Amino acid sequence: xxxxxxxxxxxxxxPRGYADHKCGHLIRLHKIEGQVRGVTRMVDDERYxxxxxxxxxxxxxxxxxxxxxxxDDHIRHCVHEAVHAxxxxxxxxxxxxxxxxxxxxxxx
Amino acid sequence: xxxxxxxxxxxxxxPRGYADHKCGHLIRLHKIEGQVRGVTRMVDDERYxxxxxxxxxxxxxxxxxxxxxxxDDHIRHCVHEAVHAxxxxxxxxxxxxxxxxxxxxxxx
Amino acid sequence: xxxxxxxxxxxxxxPRGYADHKCGHLIRLHKIEGQVRGVTRMVDDERYxxxxxxxxxxxxxxxxxxxxxxxDDHIRHCVHEAVHAxxxxxxxxxxxxxxxxxxxxxxx
Amino acid sequence: xxxxxxxxxxxxxxPRGYADHKCGHLIRLHKIEGQVRGVTRMVDDERYxxxxxxxxxxxxxxxxxxxxxxxDDHIRHCVHEAVHAxxxxxxxxxxxxxxxxxxxxxxx
Numbered sequence: 001x002x003x004x005x006x007x008x009x010x011x012x013x014x015p016r017g018y019a020d021h022k023c024g025h026l027i028r029l030h031k032i033e034g035q036v037r038g039v040t041r042m043v044d045d046e047r048y049x050x051x052x053x054x055x056x057x058x059x060x061x062x063x064x065x066x067x068x069x070x071x072d073d074h075i076r077h078c079v080h081e082a083v084h085a086x087x088x089x090x091x092x093x094x095x096x097x098x099x100x101x102x103x104x105x106x107x108x
Numbered sequence: 109x110x111x112x113x114x115x116x117x118x119x120x121x122x123p124r125g126y127a128d129h130k131c132g133h134l135i136r137l138h139k140i141e142g143q144v145r146g147v148t149r150m151v152d153d154e155r156y157x158x159x160x161x162x163x164x165x166x167x168x169x170x171x172x173x174x175x176x177x178x179x180d181d182h183i184r185h186c187v188h189e190a191v192h193a194x195x196x197x198x199x200x201x202x203x204x205x206x207x208x209x210x211x212x213x214x215x216x
Numbered sequence: 217x218x219x220x221x222x223x224x225x226x227x228x229x230x231p232r233g234y235a236d237h238k239c240g241h242l243i244r245l246h247k248i249e250g251q252v253r254g255v256t257r258m259v260d261d262e263r264y265x266x267x268x269x270x271x272x273x274x275x276x277x278x279x280x281x282x283x284x285x286x287x288d289d290h291i292r293h294c295v296h297e298a299v300h301a302x303x304x305x306x307x308x309x310x311x312x313x314x315x316x317x318x319x320x321x322x323x324x
Numbered sequence: 325x326x327x328x329x330x331x332x333x334x335x336x337x338x339p340r341g342y343a344d345h346k347c348g349h350l351i352r353l354h355k356i357e358g359q360v361r362g363v364t365r366m367v368d369d370e371r372y373x374x375x376x377x378x379x380x381x382x383x384x385x386x387x388x389x390x391x392x393x394x395x396d397d398h399i400r401h402c403v404h405e406a407v408h409a410x411x412x413x414x415x416x417x418x419x420x421x422x423x424x425x426x427x428x429x430x431x432x
Contacts, residue, residue, distance in 0.1 A: 003152050016154045029148040036144055039174075040137040044111050046124045049182040050209050056175045057212045060168055064322050066147075067164045072315050074157040075291060080299060099288050101158050104165045105322060106280050107431040172430050180423050183399060191404060207396050214388050214429060215323040219368050232370045245364040252360055255390075256353040260327050262340045265398040266425050272391045273428045276384055282363075283380045290373040317374050320381045 017077030018070055028066050035059045067105055074098070125185025126178055136174050143167045175213055182206070233293030234286055244282050251275045283321055290314070341401025342394055352390050359383045391429055398422070 005023035018025060036059060042052050079098055083091035113131035126133060144167060150160045187206055191199035221239035234241060252275060258268050295314055299307035329347035342349060360383060366376045403422055407415035 017157055018151070019154065022151060022154070025151045026148060029144060029151060033141060033144045033148065036137060036141045040134060040141065043126070043130060043133045043137060046127065046130070049125055049178050049186060050205055053175055053178055053182075053209050054212065056171055056178075057215075060171050060175075061215075061324060063164055063168050063171070064324050067161055067168075068315070068319055068322055068324060070157050070161055070164075071318060072311070074161075075295070075314065076311055078157060079291070083296060095288070095292055097158055098291065099284070101161045102287060102318075103284055104162065106284060107165075107169075108277060108280050108284060169432060172432050176423070176427055176430055176432060179426060180419070183403070183422065184419055187399070188407060203396070203400055206399065207392070210395060210426075211392055214392055216385060216388050216392060233373055234367070235370065238367060238370070241367045242364060245360060245367060249357060249360045249364065252353060252357045256350060256357065259342070259346060259349045259353060262343065262346070265341055265394050265402060266421055269391055269394055269398075269425045270428065272387055272394075273431075276387050276391075277431075279380055279384050279387070283377055283384075286373050286377055286380075290377075294373060313374055317377045320378065323381075323385075 016073075018073035021069055021073055025066055025069060028062060028069075032059055032062050032066070035062070064105075071101065071105065074101075124181075126181035129177055129181055133174055133177060136170060136177075140167055140170050140174070143170070172213075179209065179213065182209075232289075234289035237285055237289055241282055241285060244278060244285075248275055248278050248282070251278070280321075287317065287321065290317075340397075342397035345393055345397055349390055349393060352386060352393075356383055356386050356390070359386070388429075395425065395429065398425075 003022060003026060005026060016022075035055065039052060039055050039059065042055065075098065079091075079094045082094040085091075111130060111134060113134060124130075143163065147160060147163050147167070150163065183206065187199075187202045190202040193199075219238060219242060221242060232238075251271065255268060255271050255275070258271065291314065295307075295310045298310040301307075327346060327350060329350060340346075359379065363376060363379050363383065366379065399422065403415075403418045406418040409415075
């Protein structure tokens with residue numbers, strides 16, 4: 001599926017928790033892809049190391065912003081709905097999965 | 109300049125500290141660019157949030173590996189040479205610049 | 217209140233989400249306090265920088281483990297209950313507060 | 325050895341790279357120890373999770389500041405001197421050790 005941001009899209013049958021913010025995430029990711037391409041060019045052109053490091057720090061931060069947005073949507077929608085539908089089995093599984101994702105995001 | 113990794117290249121007049129590892133950095137960055145494109149596609153296809161988060165964590169880690177490699181080269185070459193040539197003024201400036209880069213890399 | 221881990225305690229009137237894991241958190245925090253004191257001693261004794269850095273990295277990781285445990289408990293209990301009781305106002309406020317805490321934990 | 329910050333101390337025979345900033349590091353570490361004790365008390369008193377998380381984020385940041393200061397001193401002194409004295413063997417060993425410490429500090 002190719003989302004054209006700004007156009008009215010046919011909703012997916014089972015929309016993801018981040019459906020409302022999908023366009024925002026896509027715009028950020030396109031920008032990040034361009035930034036990575038920029039860093040590749042900087043290395044190829046043998047630009048100054050410190051300037052490249054500054055760019056990499058900016059990309060890392062931008063990626064973490066996307067991760068935060070997805071985590072946020074995930075907790076508000078997927079986890080919430082699973083816990084609401086079945087607190088013990090499905091809900092517990094979602095919580096455990098979320099903890100693993102948070103652990104990874106915190107680099108533990 | 110377009111570096112063709114594996115080919116013998118004419119050395120730049122003032123090669124950067126990371127010149128020896130340039131191809132390694134370029135290969136990693138190309139892979140990262142592809143990974144970012146993959147995440148964009150995952151969001152567009154409305155894949156499961158947790159799977160996207162796992163991918164973003166992998167990209168962040170790969171970017172930090174490139175940053176570590178550049179820091180390493182920078183300390184071994186640029187900082188070392190500046191301090192050797194002029195310990196007080198140029199050397200001190202390089203150290204101060206490095207501290208700023210480390211602070212940014214440590215997210216302080 | 218002084219919790220004696222292992223003893224049966226009178227439950228607080230409004231127990232926190234982390235009440236069940238309180239003793240685990242306290243034990244970890246006591247250990248962390250000892251580790252910080254150990255680092256202070258290492259600096260005072262002028263021990264080798266790299267060994268001190270290794271210790272600081274271990275403490276940082278241990279602190280992040282406590283943070284992860286608290287986040288986990290918070291999402292499972294406080295956020296869940298607030299959303300259940302009042303999805304629009306109180307629930308929304310809890311989600312917004314959680315996003316801020318996650319942003320801080322991710323160092324954004 | 326117990327350093328009394330502010331007093332004139334007899335220099336150690338082989339002062340560490342961070343000798344000049346020792347008092348600053350000790351003051352920061354004492355403050356961090358107090359902050360950890362504060363968090364322990366907050367958990368024991370069953371204070372609100374989000375407030376505890378904010379405190380843990382502040383401690384993590386303070387610890388990383390100490391790490392940055394030590395790294396900085398280490399590069400300026402220990403690494404510099406080892407490379408100066410013996411660029412191939414001892415210098416190379418110091419660089420490799422520094423890379424490992426940076427990798428750990430970057431949580432890779």
